[in-house]
Structures are given as C-alpha cells and as structure tokens.
Amino acid sequence: MVNKYEKVKEVLESKQLIEFTQELIKINSVFNPEDKNANEKRVAQYIFNFLKKEGFEVYIEDAVENRPNVIAYLRGEIPGKTILFEGHTDVVSAGDYCQWTYDPFGGEIVEVNGIKRIYGRGACDTKQNLAAAVFAAKAIKDSKEKFKGNILLCIPCDEEGLMLGIKSFINNGWADNVDAAVICEPEENNICIFQKGALRIKINFYGKMAHGCMPLTGNCPNWAVGRVICEVRRLETFEKYRLGKHEYLGYPSFTPTMIQTPIKGVAQINVIPQDAYLTLDIRTVPGQDHEAIKRQIQGILDEFSSQFREGDDKFTASMEILDDRPWTQTPKEEPVVKSIVKAYQSVLNSEPIYNGVPGATDGTILNSIKGIPVIVTGAGNREVPHQVDEWCEVDEIIETSKIYALTALYYLNEEY
Template sequence: MTFPVDERSVVELTQALVRLRTVNEPGLGEAPAAELVAATMRGFGWEPEITEVAPGRPNVVAVVEGGQPGPTLMFEGHTDVVTEGDLDRWTVDPYGAEIRDGRLYGRGSADMKSGVAAMIHATRALQLAGPFPGRVLVCALVDEEGLMLGAKQFATTAVAATVGGAIICEPEEGEICTSAKGAVRVRVDLLGAMAHGAMPQHGRNPVAPLGRLLVALAGLQERLQAEHGVHEHLGPVYLTPTVLRAGALDQINVIPARATVAIDARTIPGVDHALLVSSIAALAEEAGAPDGVTAQVTVVDDRPCVEIAPDHPLVVALAGAHEKVAGEPARYGGVPGATDGTILTRDAGIPTVVYGPGGKWIAHQADEFVEVEDIVRCTHIYAEAADRFLRS
C-alpha cells in the first residue's frame, strides 16, 4: 500500500515549527509550537487534548482511531529546543527555516521539529488510506531538553497504560535505535569552613579535596569501563565532570566554605545506578577526610538504560518499513543520550524504539539542519511502520 503523504505540507510544517523560538530557558516555553501542532491536528478533524505541565508548557496529545479493534501505537516528539548559542557561529538565521541545497536549516530542524511534523503527517496519511486496526496516539510533549516533565506527566495518564509500543521520532540518521544509554546526574558538595587566605589554619579548604575527587572519578570510570566493556551500540560508560564551583573569582583572599562538582554519568546495561552513586559518595568522603571536609551527594536525575529486543513487533515493523521505503537493509544503533522514551519505558512500561529524520550528531550545533528528502522519507516510513505494527 502507498500512503498519501502530503510531502509539501510536512516540510512546510517543519519550517513553521522551526520559526518558533521554543528554547528550554526560564521565561520561554513550548506554547507557540503546541498551539501550531494543535491547530494542525484540528484541521484534520482530530481533537487534541492539551495539558499544561508547567506554566506556558503544554503537552499536546491526539488519539486517532482506526475504526477496527487492535493495539495502540504511540508516536512521540518534543517541542522544546536548546539555545542557539553564539550567533556568530551561525551562517544562517537560527529561526529562519531556510532551505538551501536540499537542507532545511535552523535550531530544532533535526532535534526535533522535523520529527514532530513527520509523525503528524504520517498519521494523517494512515488515516486517509482507510480503516486500520487499533489507534495511534500522536504526542508532542514538553521539556525533553530539561527534566522531561512532559514525558513524566504523560506516563501517569490512563491512556499511557494502553500503549503497546512507541516510536520516538528523534534524529538518528537512518538507524533504528533499539537501546539508549542511562544517565545519572550527581551533584557533590564538599563542605569546609571559610577563612582568610592568609590564615588557612583557621579554615578547612574544600578545593584540594575537589582536585582529589576529580582524580578519583577518572579512576572509577576506568574501573567501570574495564568491568562492563563496550556495548555494541552504546559504547563504554562515561563519568564526566561538567560543573565546577568553589568560591568567587573576585575573592582570591578567601578560603571558600564549599566546593561543588556536578557529574554527568552515562551508563550501559549492567551498571547498577545505586551502587554507582554510593561509590561516588565514598570517593567524596575519602577525598575530604584529610582536610576535615565533609561531603553531601545529591542525585539530580536518574534515567535507566533502556533496550528493546530486535525481534519485538515494533522493531520488526519499523525495519520492514525502512527497507520498503528506503530500499536498503535496516541499520541498527543506540542513542548516546536519553530520550523521552527512557521515561516512557521506566514510568509506564512502554516499549520504545528511536528513529527519525536528521543526523544523529548535528543536534545542538550551530547551523543545525535536516535534509528535506529525509523528512519526507521518514514520514512515509512512519506511516508504513504504523500500518505494519497495528496489523501484526
């Protein structure tokens, strides 16, 4: 069957979404994109449900019935984007959605407003092709680039319990990603005592313990990599210090009372997150002990690794659709970071696979782009995959 995808409209919707600056920053929000998504859905005769997860941050969920008994498939994408960063690094307007030499440029073009547009128009094409079994949920959620509040809210709903599988429409450069790395974000505060820099004997300086902790974390990473090896699609475990704070630059003569390091740990199956956090805590205490410095460890966020079997009906349907539409064998991979699918699997038990238009490594970069041909191809693949899954 050939599905009547409106190829021009899916590209135009991508452009319209990219032109909306829905950056995940305080004071902004996804409301403009949510309004456009909802209006597009209403134009198809759908009745989207809009739920404000936080002020100015609405989830949009539409249920499209196939008219016959059957399972429920979910398409999911997010409407927030990261900041455009240094404008001097861009050669195009980050929100111009310019098409040049077959590429659509702009912040969020790949990550992931093209995926949102593709899943909407794929579901519309499936609907226009005639009755189909079951139903499709089309979900445009908020805050994926933050704490994934949109996915967490959706996972608590009654409709989430009905989902048999979800395609997460993130950019993966043609790969069917059956696994995603886990993420543990940890903050370590080393607590000493403030004193004059000329009289260090009256204080407890946490800066030296911070240095010792950084060295110890590198050693812990090496041990974890040796123990768990390299995952076929996800690579090795990483423990990356990302934020360091100790005192103030304009107070060189003051010993600080606190030094902080934030750690972004990216894990693979087999790594025990609770044990990892306790290991970091032990290293922090050990690093501070010689100077009488204590440690407080806070888990900011904890996202598990997720995997789906390659013979799961959802993966089989997507692989078959890719092979039919793209005319090439399916390629499999893993997601180097977490997606909303991580939360949907953890909190609602939904099997997820990640596949969508755009390059895997272009996200969050200057001059972000997506190939127009890729948007159209993925839209056709989504429609075909949905039909195959719902009839399986």
Template sequence: MSDPLARIAPALAALRADEAALEAFLRDFVRAPSVYDPDVGTTEEPAARLVHDLLTAWDWSPRWEEIAPGRPNVVATLRGARPDDRRRRLIVEGHTDVVTPGDPARWTHPPFGATAVDGKLYGRGTADMKGGVAAALFAARAIQRSGAEFAGTLILAIVADEEGLMLGIKEFVARGHADGATAALVCEPEGGRVCIAQKGALRLRVVAGGRMAHGAMPESGANPLAALAAFLVGCAALERALQAECGEHPYLGKPYLTPTVLDAGSPAQMNVIPDMAVAHLDVRTTPDTPHPMILDRLRALARAVERDHPERTITIKVIEDRPPTATDPAEPLVAATVAAHEAEWGATPPFGGVPGATDGTILWRERGIPIVTYGPGDTTIPHQVNEFVRLAEVHAAARVYVRAILGYLE
C-alpha cells in the same frame, strides 16, 4: 488480516498528495521559535499552537495540556478498527522545544528563517526535531485519510521540555496517556539508524563539607577543597575501572563520569578557607552499569575520602536519574521499523544507540514501554549552528513511519 500492501499503498499515495502541505507546515513550525527561556519569556506555545491547529483542522480533537503556563503538550488519539485490542497501543512521540540558536550572527541562514537551499532546510530545530514531528503527523494523517485499517490505538504525543527536565513527557505519563502502551516510536534524528538502546544519565551534586579558617592558619580549619579534589581523582579511577569491567556496549560505547561544575570559595577572599566545596558530575551509563551499583561505588569512594580527610564530609545528591534503556531486538516494533526502512531504502538499517537520553527514557523508566528511536536528520547536527534537515529525508521518514505504524498495528 488484510494484505499489508493493500493498506500501505493507498496510505503512501495519500502521503505523496500531501508533500507540499508537509513542507509548508514544517517551515511554519521552524519559524515558530520555541526555545524555552524564562528570562525572556519564550516557550513552546507558538510551535504547539501550530500542531494543535493542524490536528484540529484534521478533526482529531487534540488535547492541549499545559505543564506550566504557556508550556503545552499536544496529544491526539486515533482509534483503529479494533480499538479495544489491548495488544497494540503505539505512542508516536516528539517534542516542540528547541535549544537556543546561540549568536544568530554565526548562522549562515537565520536560525528561525526555515531557508531551503539545495534540498536542505536550515534552522534551529529542523533536525531536532521538528522534521521528525512533521513526518510523524503527516504519516498518521495519511493513514487516516487513506482509510487504511489498523488494529489497536495510535497515540500522538507532541510534548514540551524535552531539552530541559522532560516535564512534558512526565506530565503525559502522569495523566495516564502511557498506561497500557505496548511500544513507543521516538522520532528524534538518528540518520537512518534504528536505535534500540539509549545511554542513561545520572546528574549528581557532590558537596564536600569542612570548617572555615584563616588561610594563614590552615591547621585551625578543615579545607573541603582537598577532600573534593581527592574525590574527583577517585572518580577518574572509578571511570577507568568501570570501563575496564564493562567494556564497550555495542551501541552505546563506554560509560563516563565527567565532572562539569566546580564551585568553592571566592577570588575576592583568597585568604579564607571556605567551609564548603561543590562539584557536579554528569555520569553517562550503559545497561552494563546500573545506577544503584554506580551510586554504591561513589558512596564507598566518599567514605574512603572522609577517612583520609578527618573533619571533612562528602555527600552525594542525585539531581536527575535517567536509566539506560535497551529494547529487545525481538520486539515487534523493532521488526516493523526495520522492515519499513528496508522497504523505503532497499537496505537493512544498522541498529544504533542514542548517546543522550530522550523522552523515551521516561516512558521506559515509568511504564516499561519498549522504545525505538528513528527519525530524519543527522545524529550529530542537533544543537549546532547551521542545523539543517534534508527535505527528502523528512519525506522518506514519513513513508517509513506509515509502513512501521501499519506494520506494527496489524
């Protein structure tokens, strides 16, 4: 293969020539509000439209694939010098949706204003993750414009609904775009860390069933609240046991079983024992706590609670199952990203783990694709008021993406 520097230097020069265009696009992108809110009718469409227009102007024939009316994925494919080379098929991924800004009055700068102050661009989605998407798009553009040769195929997946049920990436997979992919670079804000692991998540609905009765005659009913309370106490004990057994994962920390919702009875009917009580659990896992094992132990706990509480039942329904992911550090994309970061920053980046799930989780779960998460913006800033990204970090990330993509597609 050709000298890597001979491919990288012209691409970096092309990127530099486009810095103003990148910033202009990013501002427009942030100003296109893309909170998915069915109550007021807003969707990802305005932001996706900007991406689609940009890629169309670049002659990339992007696909516009709706997961629901007004909720498009934008997908583009760039083929290298040997597009049939099946050993390298890289997905570069980001999402267009952003979470609600909450009360705009709590923001110092308008949440969809894209105000730049002292090198920081403020606005909802600047870090999570329009900065990363802009960096990725312009990195790919720079590679293409410079004529840098690469092997295999580069697939840009800019999808909807990451903050919801990840319907966008699921649709991307269902349409076959992920078939044969050998790696994915997820451009979420990770503050200079190369993240090779992601926590898993199980969302569970726990229903305690009993028998309705008058509060004055509890002996004639079967109160589900007592059973549900016992179950939740058991969950806290199970959490301690799992943490003791598995210890702390180096990048992901401890597993957690957190009750987040409780629902039973009615304050207007305080003299009625209800026939049902419901709790929701948000379970966060590491590769050391496989989901089937956790579900087995929760079901065993449910059976034990039922034995202690006659005429009560505990049923557990899995609402969402996102497994933890762990990419082998020996994966070529990991090495390419680390080398790219080193070339940009002159220091070896730390490995890290993502505390939440990302779209990469779905690529891993559905197609076994190794994922690396790396992108501009502080790890803790997403979903806060006064979200911002440093413009210098966006440009640096774009340079790292150029090097990482060319390094991987060699």
C-alpha cells in the same frame, strides 16, 4: 519490496510536510526560566490548532505551568493495540546568533552539493521528526486506510531539561494503554534498540571561609573537589575495563560537568570559599546498575572523610541525585522492531542499520516507568544536534514520515 499501503505513501503531502517543519522552526521554543513567555507554548498551540483543523482527537494540557503537552489520537475502526509516536517541542539555545550562517529561527532551505537542507534550531533535534510523525498520521487518515487500534501522538515539552513533559504525560494516564513507542529523534533513520542511561549527581562540599594568605584559619573545600574528581575518573576507567565497548553504545562515561565555588556569593582570588559543588553526568550501558553506582560515589565520599589525618583539611560533603534514567534495551524480536524494519525496507529498499542512542530520550522514561518497548529513530545526522547551523536533509524528512506511517500500519495490523 511490494507495499500494500502504497496509497498512504502517495497521499503523504511532502511539500506541506516541509512547510510545516519550517513553520515549527520559526517559532522559538527555547525554554528560559527567567521569562514566562519564552517556552514551548506558542509552538504547542500551533500544532494543536493544526491537528484540530485536520480532524484529529486532540488535547492540550500544561505539564508544568505555561508549558503544555499536545496529545492526539487517530483511532482505527476496531479495537486493537496502541502505538505511540513521540517528538518534543523544546529546543536548546541558539547561543550567539552571530556564529550562525543562517537565521536560527528562519527555517531556510539551502541547496548544498545538490542536496536540499533545512536550517535552524530544531531542524535536526527534533522538529522535523515531530512534523514527520504528524504527517504520517495525517497520511493514514487521508488515505482512509483501515487499521486496528490507535495511533497516539505525544508532543511534550521539556525533553531537553528534566523531561517534565513526558513525566506529566505518564502521570496523567496517557501512557497506560500504550503497547509500543517510536521516539522521533535524529538517528539517520538507524533503528536504535538501545539507549544509554543517564545518572546526574550533585555533590556539595563544605569548608570554612578565610583569607587566602592564611589557609590554616579556614578550610578550603576545593581540595576535596579535586580528590573526588580523580577518584571518579578512576571509577570510570575501571568500568570501561570491566565492561568493554558495547556494540551499539560504546563505553560508559563519568563526566564532571560543572564546578562552582563558592555556591553563592562572589568568588575572589584571595578568599578561601566556604563551599563548592560538583556535578557529574554519568552515562551508563548494559551491565551497570545505577544503585550500585550511587553507592560507589557515596563510598568515595565516606572513605575520604574518614581518612583525613590530623592537620589535614576537614572533608565534609553531601550527595544529591538530580536525575536517574536507566539504560534501555528492546529485543529485535519485538513486534515494533519488526514493524519498523519492514517499513524501512519498503521505503528505502535496503537493509536497516541497528544502533544505540548515546544519550537518554523521553523513551527512557516510558520504558523505565511503564515498561513500554521503545525504538528511537528519525531523520537527521546524529552529530548535528545542538550545533551552530543545525540542519537536516529535506528528502530524509519525507522518507522518515513514510517509514513512520508504514510502521504504524504494519504494527497495528500485525503484519510484521
């Protein structure tokens, strides 16, 4: 495909893009609530300084104390729409460093079967895509290519947690005039037009502490935990049967992820605990309603609590909603989808692959709160994030940056 913006691709500084990615990986941005210095602050400041030096209109502000977002604009010569590129600064824990072949915060480039890879925590999720977005905007600026409207970079903290960064970005008004968003996540450059929803629930169970040899003098909450898990599994099976397999997202899931008993204090094998909790990580697909699911879970608790016969353990529980992010869908006819398809074809000279995101992203929040059409795409094998020896192909990062740059120009200049 002939590309009228060939100059933008030519001025994209591929070597500097990869070096920038390496520098981001080298800055440990794992959040540790017990250490006020272990967070995204250093990497955010590094990005802020770079963008400011490059002449961007750039801001830095705390989303929560000591955990900043970076926001930057590249403005066109005449008014128009605003396209947002979003990539988070936080990464998950590297775990046991001894399990890594390469330093998790080394950003090393290694050739594997003739293909160069960059290794490190965040090399796939998602510092390479953050860098690709920054350098896409920089290439447009350096090329002096004319465009209407605005390119907005959102570089938030806490995507891996409760998404406090993007929520702060929205609450502070930065998203008010955004017309479309590209969420920069590792999706093998597939164009993800669906995202699964995420509903996180905590259920607290209450009993009575007693000696393990005299269970009748107490009330063990763990029996209730087991019964609820079995009912949730049945609910999951029913939903899979009812909805079938979604073309891009697969099946919904209801997963018990954490069980703790007692909630506080030391557990002992000969002590009946006084309480327990269970967490559920529920991932939803089109056709599911989160409010209905909440009622179904509450219904399980209510039904069990009313069914216990005389002599049975008493069942008492309360439900707490920890997080609620609905599934999203962006039609193929949306201008941002058409723009990124055209960019993909121009850069890779092939037809794009449509897909869906198996998890929730910051784009889930942008869509559900502000109604912004979102596309999730970027470099990186989608099965590699959060693993030991996380990596991404160097050439794919460069391709992604070019795709982002052309997407912005096609979208803003309405050439889709």
